[in-house]
Each structure stands twice: as C-alpha cells, then as structure tokens.
Amino acid sequence: MKKDNMKPITAIVVFFSLMLPSLVLGFGNYATTKENIIADVNQALAQTILDKNADHITVDTLRVFRSKLKIDELRETSYLSICTxxxxxxxxxxxxxxxxxGDERLYIRAYPNCSKAAIFGMSGQKIxxxxxxxxxxxxxxxxxxxRTKSLDCYSVEPETITVGTLHFSKSSNRFWDEKRQEIYFTPMQHRLMQMFIAADGHRLSVEEICHTLWPGKEDARDTLYTLVRRIKPVLGKACNVKIEAEKGHFYVLKTEKS
Known part of the structure; x- marks a missing residue:
C-alpha cells in the first residue's frame, strides 16, 4: 500500500494559512474603511459649518455638505441633523x-447612513x-x-487476511488496525504474528513456533513466553485480538468479545 502524498495535517495547515490572512485582512480593511468614512464626514461637516452656519438645515446646506465629501459613495446616502x-x-x-x-449655540451631526454591506463593498476586499x-x-x-485516499485505504486488498480488527496485507507485509493505521512489531514479533495469521485457525503449537523462530536452540519455551508477553500489550492497544495459551502446548490468536 502506497503512502498518501498529502497528510491531513498538511491540508489543514495550508487551509488556515489561506483562510486566516483573508479574514484578518478583510476585517482590517473593513475597520479602516469605517474610520475613513467617519473622517470624511467629519471634515465635510466642518467645512459646511464654515460655509453655512444657518439656524436650520436646508437643501442647500445638504448640497454643500455632500459636495465636500471625498468618498463618492457617501454623497447619495449621507445626511445632516440638528441635535442636542x-x-x-x-x-x-x-x-x-x-x-x-446669534446668541444660540446649535449642535449638528452628519450620518453616513451606510449599510455594512455598502461599507464592505468600499473596503477594497480584492486580495x-x-x-x-x-x-x-x-x-x-x-x-x-x-476522502478518495481514505476509501482506497479502506478497500479490501486482494491478499488481505483479517482477524477481528487486525488486518494483514500480504502484498505489503504489514499489519493494520481498524483505522488503517500500521501496527508496528519488532522483527521477531512480526514473524510470529505472520505465523499466526497464516496458520489454520490461527493456532500454533509451541514446538512449531520454537522450531521455526529458534531452530538452533534446544529449549526456547522461555524465550517464546517472553515474546508472547511483549506482543500482548501491542495488540491490546491496536486491535481486539489477543494471544491465548491452550492446553496441550498451543497458542491461538483469538478475537476478544466486546
């Protein structure tokens, strides 16, 4: 089985490397545009007061105010209001x-009267x-x-042996768990697991294992016991398969009942 060219973490990093700058820049441009709009109506209002300091707002006052605006989009929507x-x-x-x-002090404000969508449209959001x-x-x-790679990964290979949630691929000579993550064994553990997978009923005699794995050793029972003991926690973490000893000097690969 070939390894994926792109890992999920790579996809996530690239996605956020594009998304986060777009959001930061977009929000920054929006905020800057709001500040520019307020600055524009402030300066236009100040100039209007200097030109037209009447006691009420007329069409001519509004015309003068709008003519002082530097942002074209504001000229159609902005208005003035006498206030407190x-x-x-x-x-x-x-x-x-x-x-x-005269003796009276009047207060006045200018309102851009822009929707958020209009501000967004003025904020230069191209990049x-x-x-x-x-x-x-x-x-x-x-x-x-x-998703395609996941489906390929989960597809059954022509030469795959499955015991519970443990899978062995003959073509790649690897063991996998139910999430299709490789299970790593030491070389000797791997050889023993291969023997179990290939055996009828996944059952092996102690003599057969010892003769195959340690052919020059007279009594390898203790060595086999140690090997099995060290494999058990690896299987326990990775799948629902375990190695059990049977009477008559046998070991068998069994699926744990949930």
Missing part, C-alpha cells in the same frame, strides 16, 4: 459639532476575497483528495 449636545444613540456618525447663530476563495477551493480539493 448629548451623545448620539447611533454610533456610526460624525463627531458632534457646534456653532453659534482578502482571492485568499478566501483559494482557501475554499483548497478545502474542497483536500476533502475530496483525502
């Missing part, structure tokens, strides 16, 4: 400015939008790629 000195309940507005008409689009394309591609 108290802060406005509408947060997205100009500073409160005042001027005197953030490209990054955002790329992140979505990459995310969709990664999901399809990893």
């Amino acid at each position: 000195e108290a802060p406005s309940n509408v947060t997205f507005c100009s500073d409160t400015m005042s001027y005197k008409v 953030p939008s490209i990054l955002f689009l790329l992140s979505l394309i990459w995310g969709a591609f990664s999901l399809m790629y990893l």
Whole structure:
C-alpha cells in the first residue's frame, strides 16, 4: 500500500494559512474603511459649518455638505441633523459639532447612513476575497483528495487476511488496525504474528513456533513466553485480538468479545 502524498495535517495547515490572512485582512480593511468614512464626514461637516452656519438645515446646506465629501459613495446616502449636545444613540456618525447663530449655540451631526454591506463593498476586499476563495477551493480539493485516499485505504486488498480488527496485507507485509493505521512489531514479533495469521485457525503449537523462530536452540519455551508477553500489550492497544495459551502446548490468536 502506497503512502498518501498529502497528510491531513498538511491540508489543514495550508487551509488556515489561506483562510486566516483573508479574514484578518478583510476585517482590517473593513475597520479602516469605517474610520475613513467617519473622517470624511467629519471634515465635510466642518467645512459646511464654515460655509453655512444657518439656524436650520436646508437643501442647500445638504448640497454643500455632500459636495465636500471625498468618498463618492457617501454623497447619495449621507445626511445632516440638528441635535442636542448629548451623545448620539447611533454610533456610526460624525463627531458632534457646534456653532453659534446669534446668541444660540446649535449642535449638528452628519450620518453616513451606510449599510455594512455598502461599507464592505468600499473596503477594497480584492486580495482578502482571492485568499478566501483559494482557501475554499483548497478545502474542497483536500476533502475530496483525502476522502478518495481514505476509501482506497479502506478497500479490501486482494491478499488481505483479517482477524477481528487486525488486518494483514500480504502484498505489503504489514499489519493494520481498524483505522488503517500500521501496527508496528519488532522483527521477531512480526514473524510470529505472520505465523499466526497464516496458520489454520490461527493456532500454533509451541514446538512449531520454537522450531521455526529458534531452530538452533534446544529449549526456547522461555524465550517464546517472553515474546508472547511483549506482543500482548501491542495488540491490546491496536486491535481486539489477543494471544491465548491452550492446553496441550498451543497458542491461538483469538478475537476478544466486546
């Protein structure tokens, strides 16, 4: 079985490397545009007061105000309002400015009257939008790629032997768990597990194991016992298969009952 060219962590890192900058840049551009809008209505309002310090707002006053705006999109929506000195309940507005008409002091504010969508449209989102689009394309591609690889991984190989949630691939000579993660054995443990997988009923005699693994050793029972003892925790963590001793000097590979 070939290893995947791209790991899930790689897909995630690339996705967020594109998504996070797009969100940060997009939010930054949006916030900067809001500040620029307020700055524009402030300067336009200040100039309007200097030109038209009447005791009420007329069509001509509004015309002068809009002509002072530098942001074209604001000229169709912005308006002026005579107000009190108290802060406005509408947060997205100009500073409160005042001027005197005779003995009376009047207060006035300018309102951009822009929706969030309009501000977003004025905020120069080309680069953030490209990054955002790329992140979505990459995310969709990664999901399809990893899903395809996952299905390939889970597909049954022509020469696969399965015992419980333990799988052995003859073609790659590897053991896998139910998540298709490789189970790593020492060389001697691997040889013994291969013998169990290939044996009828996954059952082996002590003599057969000792003769195969330690052919020059007169009595390898203790060595075999140690080998089996060290394999058991590896199997216990990886799958629902265990090695049990049977009377008559046999070992058998069994599936644990849930």
